[in-house]
Amino acid sequence: MISRYLFENGLSPRILALVAVILAAAIILPALNLALPESHPLHVPTYMISLIGKYLTYALLALSLDLVWGFCGILSLGHGAFFALGGYAMGMYLMRQIGPRGVYGNPLLPDFMVFLNWKELPWYWSGFDQFWFAALMIVAVPGALAFVFGWFAFRSRVTGVYLSIITQAMTFALMLAFFRNDMGFGGNNGLTDFKDILGFDIQADTTRAGLLAASAVALALGVIVTARITGSSFGKLLIAVRDAESRTRFLGYRPEMVKLFAFTTSAVMAGVAGALYVPQVGIINPGEFAPANSIEVVVWTAIGGRGTIIGPIVGALLVNAGKSWFTGALPELWLFALGGLFVLVTLFLPKGIVGTLQEIAASASERRKARKADAEAVDGEQASPVGAE
Amino acid sequence: MTNRADTILYLDGVSVAFDGFKAINNLSLVLKKGEMRAIIGPNGAGKTTMMDIVTGKTRPDDGSVYFDGTVDLTTHDEAEIAILGIGRKFQKPTVFESLTVEDNLALALSGSRRVFDKLFRKAGTEKDRRIREILETIRLTHRRDWLAARLSHGQKQWLEIGMLLGQDPKLLLVDEPVAGMTDAETEETARLLREISASHSVIVVEHDMHFVRELGVKVTCLHEGSVLSEGSLDHVSSDPRVVEVYLGR
Ligand SMILES: Nc1ncnc2c1ncn2[C@@H]1O[C@H](COP(=O)(O)OP(=O)(O)OP(=O)(O)O)[C@@H](O)[C@H]1O
Ligand SMILES: [Mg+2]
Numbered sequence: 288m289i290s291r292y293l294f295e296n297g298l299s300p301r302i303l304a305l306v307a308v309i310l311a312a313a314i315i316l317p318a319l320n321l322a323l324p325e326s327h328p329l330h331v332p333t334y335m336i337s338l339i340g341k342y343l344t345y346a347l348l349a350l351s352l353d354l355v356w357g358f359c360g361i362l363s364l365g366h367g368a369f370f371a372l373g374g375y376a377m378g379m380y381l382m383r384q385i386g387p388r389g390v391y392g393n394p395l396l397p398d399f400m401v402f403l404n405w406k407e408l409p410w411y412w413s414g415f416d417q418f419w420f421a422a423l424m425i426v427a428v429p430g431a432l433a434f435v436f437g438w439f440a441f442r443s444r445v446t447g448v449y450l451s452i453i454t455q456a457m458t459f460a461l462m463l464a465f466f467r468n469d470m471g472f473g474g475n476n477g478l479t480d481f482k483d484i485l486g487f488d489i490q491a492d493t494t495r496a497g498l499l500a501a502s503a504v505a506l507a508l509g510v511i512v513t514a515r516i517t518g519s520s521f522g523k524l525l526i527a528v529r530d531a532e533s534r535t536r537f538l539g540y541r542p543e544m545v546k547l548f549a550f551t552t553s554a555v556m557a558g559v560a561g562a563l564y565v566p567q568v569g570i571i572n573p574g575e576f577a578p579a580n581s582i583e584v585v586v587w588t589a590i591g592g593r594g595t596i597i598g599p600i601v602g603a604l605l606v607n608a609g610k611s612w613f614t615g616a617l618p619e620l621w622l623f624a625l626g627g628l629f630v631l632v633t634l635f636l637p638k639g640i641v642g643t644l645q646e647i648a649a650s651a652s653e654r655r656k657a658r659k660a661d662a663e664a665v666d667g668e669q670a671s672p673v674g675a676e
Numbered sequence: 677m678t679n680r681a682d683t684i685l686y687l688d689g690v691s692v693a694f695d696g697f698k699a700i701n702n703l704s705l706v707l708k709k710g711e712m713r714a715i716i717g718p719n720g721a722g723k724t725t726m727m728d729i730v731t732g733k734t735r736p737d738d739g740s741v742y743f744d745g746t747v748d749l750t751t752h753d754e755a756e757i758a759i760l761g762i763g764r765k766f767q768k769p770t771v772f773e774s775l776t777v778e779d780n781l782a783l784a785l786s787g788s789r790r791v792f793d794k795l796f797r798k799a800g801t802e803k804d805r806r807i808r809e810i811l812e813t814i815r816l817t818h819r820r821d822w823l824a825a826r827l828s829h830g831q832k833q834w835l836e837i838g839m840l841l842g843q844d845p846k847l848l849l850v851d852e853p854v855a856g857m858t859d860a861e862t863e864e865t866a867r868l869l870r871e872i873s874a875s876h877s878v879i880v881v882e883h884d885m886h887f888v889r890e891l892g893v894k895v896t897c898l899h900e901g902s903v904l905s906e907g908s909l910d911h912v913s914s915d916p917r918v919v920e921v922y923l924g925r
Contacts, residue, residue, distance in 0.1 A: 519794065519795050520794045523783060526772065527775060527783055529774075530773050534772070535783075536755050537731060537754055538758055538783060538784050539759040539843070541755050544791050
């Protein structure tokens with residue numbers, strides 16, 4: 288009864304532990320970087336801080352994909368688009384923070400606009416000098432795109448492979464658009480050469496540590512939001528739509544609305560992840576919209592375990608740590624390694640690493656329960672009239 | 677024909693074609709309020725398609741379909757029709773495999789279908805009482821916490837009937853409820869459906885003649901998308917046209 292209460296009205300102990308671990312990382316890693324001298328064996332170098340911070344934003348991106356794919360069965364092959372849009376919104380804010388410190392010294396126009404001989408700031412760049420406005424756009428733009436896209440796709444009952452293909456087409460189209468110079472987003476080169484964020488020097492160790500902490504907090508919030516959604520009775524409905532969409536219709540539900548809510552929420556999470564990613568890597572360019580990026584997110588999620596909350600986080604962290612190591616040691620083999628890993632996991636661990644571990648744990652506790660039930664059943668079997676099991 | 681006002685379901689001159697093939701051909705069928713009807717017919721007779729039309733999955737090319745005497749079903753979609761009060765059990769049992777038996781029933785229970793209510797509202801004790809009642813009726817009390825995927829085929833059929841009960845519709849459409857059941861389960865199912873029919877209108881599609889006899893209700897035999905014969909089971913099964921359709925295969 289008590290565990291049931293916790294699960295329905297609060298967060299499960301497992302989720303609370305996960306949130307605690309993430310928040311601990313938000314405190315301990317910056318402390319190990321800032322408080323310890325470089326000679327200390329436990330000192331974490333700044334490049335590592337930014338690397339881990341970047342991984343945490345990937346983890347949030349994977350978690351957002353899992354909300355729609357793992358829990359609702361929508362395989363989005365375009366989630367990188369929402370991530371990149373959040374990233375561009377942050378990038379625009381960071382560009383405008385440069386002010387007159389650019390190469391051309393124009394107080395209003397970013398360098399690339401001066402270079403293109405533009406005379407005034409395009410209307411859609413106004414407001415981005417304010418952080419609050421940029422923060423609003425970071426959630427509003429990906430959310431609005433997902434809402435409009437989902438509105439048309441889900442209502443016209445596009446599902447399965449067809450839906451995956453159009454999500455991929457969406458990110459591809461955005462990539463082509465953002466490559467164009469006349470779009471006003473820096474074209475090929477994207478947005479870069481950032482100087483500071485909220486008045487802090489973007490290169491400073493303290494800022495880097497702060498960005499890691501912010502990424503960890505965002506991930507923790509993502510975990511809490513996802514756990515609350517999936518743990519509510521709406522979460523049951525999400526799973527019902529995943530298992531048998533048309534059945535939910537004949538029960539009087541509107542699966543398109545369920546999917547639209549999940550898709551939009553997920554896009555907002557991805558946008559926040561992208562916004563935290565950009566200041567840590569120092570650049571955003573149209574390459575972030577590349578279809579291959581979105582597919583990689585699917586691979587992380589599958590490897591970690593979709594339909595679980597811990598899985599995509601573990602998957603994103605493990606695969607990217609592997610990628611960093613591989614691209615250092617054997618760069619030309621990385622894509623083969625990733626592809627091979629994906630095939631192996633799909634064949635042998637269809638539920639991913641975390642999903643498989645949870646299954647093992649569940650069947651162990653099931654067996655324990657069954658043994659206990661057997662012991663009690665000696666008192667007298669209760670016959671089941673339907674019989675045959 | 678019959679006065680439409682007394683009917684729960686009224687199909688008149690309904691036709692639907694798939695790529696030129698007439699799956700339903702000028703079908704007229706009337707179900708009185710509170711009636712239970714068994715529908716038989718060889719494979720491909722159009723039984724499932726008839727249910728698709730009633731539940732809004734397939735739009736008829738022609739003809740009229742009325743529910744409860746006045747509601748034109750051809751102008752509503754699946755979710756609206758479900759909320760109007762028509763529940764359906766599919767030929768292939770369709771339950772939510774990765775949810776527990778209890779959660780399957782909870783989703784079916786009549787109540788708000790709005791996304792935001794689902795996010796923030798808690799299940800009440802009334803809901804819990806109804807779930808226990810239904811579990812009792814469908815003999816799955818001891819399987820309440822099982823994932824539906826673990827149920828036997830017959831149990832899934834029962835769970836789906838339980839979900840129908842949870843919806844508490846005015847009209848139940850039950851497509852081949854005893855396929856894959858043992859004889860004992862089949863008899864139980866007939867008993868259960870008779871019980872349900874005391875307070876609901878029901879259409880049951882079934883091939884199993886023994887089961888249809890157990891139901892003891894009026895029978896309609898469909899063939900090539902229209903009614904071939906209608907009446908008591910003895911009347912229908914001795915109708916030479918019916919015999920020919922079944923033997924001629
Ligand atoms: N969506 C569809 N597209 C094309 N043909 C269809 C479609 N649905 C049904 N049919 C065809 O319509 C005919 C009637 O099918 P239906 O499923 O209604 O038969 P049935 O009486 O339920 O048969 P069974 O006893 O095998 O379940 C069949 O020939 C079937 O192939
Ligand atoms: Mg059929």
